[in-house]
Amino acid sequence: MLLILFSLVGMLGVQYTYFLSIAYGNAVGFFICCIMMFGGIYVQINTVILRYLEMELKSPFTTSFGTMKRRPVLLVEVIDEHGVRGWGEGVAFAAPWYTEETIETMWHMLEAFLIPLLFQAPVHHPDELLERFSIVRRNYMAKAALEGAVWDLFAKRHHIPLHVALGGEKKEVEVGVSIGIQPITDLLKRMEQALIEGYRRVKIKIKPGWDIDVVRAVRHHFPHVPLMVDANCAYSLRDIARLQALDDYELLMIEQPLAVDDIVDHAKLQAKLKTPICLDESICSYEDAKRAIELKSCRVINIKIGRVGGLTEAKRIHDLCQQHHLPVWCGGMLEGGVGRAHSIALATLPYFSFPSDTAASANYWERDFITPEVTVRDGRIFVRHEFGIGYEVDVTEVEKRTVRLKICKRSRG
Ligand SMILES: O=C(O)CCC(=O)C1=CC=C[C@@H](O)[C@@H]1C(=O)O
Ligand SMILES: [Mg+2]
Incomplete structure (x- = not known):
């Protein structure tokens, strides 16, 4: 009663x-x-459905670690005792070159460990899942996929949008675009197009030998555009002179120049650079962020929900960085619409200080699997007020692409 x-x-x-x-x-x-x-x-999840979707990017995306055209997506749907549904997206790629996870490892961790943990007891608030899932080491993207689905369902059960459930404040989020390695004339054309479309910041990918000349050429054509570079771990401290040369081009930041576990070397490098270092791959948890702040390894952090294990941990990192006056921004993982919707909700928190890597659906896909698709107007995404993630999953589009499906049911015994 x-x-x-x-x-x-x-x-x-x-x-x-x-x-x-x-x-x-x-x-x-x-x-x-x-x-x-x-x-x-409280929410009692009785059913979790895993779907493996075959998707293809509109055009190949090349970084220092390779080229991607095929971009499979793992969709997670949770259903509670009232039949309310929530959606999450596993953002690992087919191969483990961004972090150690892949789409297959996410599937395994979810099916064998995380879904049984979710079924064990009701959830009063999605924040509890951080602790509950902590007996599984790392596997952050698998955790984030399931936790994100519960957040969506939780917001729907409370009849509020996800961004309100998270404590977000912004009504619109500014977005930029990330452009892969490609011949310089194509890169300049792509950049011009993105600026015409209104994107507020451009990120280009670099690697040793594809850096100073490219940045110089870009700056020559676009002297005042907010510009940053992302190396995806391609350099070492031996490259310090090359990286210092980038100081001449007024970059907003250099993202993840050194290896994923080089948090000490990043501190040495940051002390020798004028340009702020932004850490991406190195920050997988609140603890990582705390250490990076203590060591002065960076001056900016890129928060990706999947990389840090979910929305709850993402919020904690945001709050920590706010306390230390270290700006954060919301990165992207070439997600489908569900992952994109979660990122938009997160980026409404007040200390997200640079445009997100959350471009419009049409930047990646011929057809996304949400309605409406994510659109960008004048470099902004207007936050939706519908309950939960604010976008409907288009089940017909999902079914067209699903090549594997698993229905997991809670046993009531
Ligand atoms: O548009 C987006 O979703 C961001 C794309 C992007 O830059 C990245 C996505 C995934 C891995 C990397 O290649 C890179 C990044 O490191 O931020
Ligand atoms: Mg990056």
């Missing part, structure tokens, strides 16, 4: 504060979280 009363109070309270927050701004975000925590609604 008491539980039903709490649930009712919680549900009404959350919706009321959501409408208040629309009407009066977002000062009530903290209040919303309190009500969510104590409101008494």
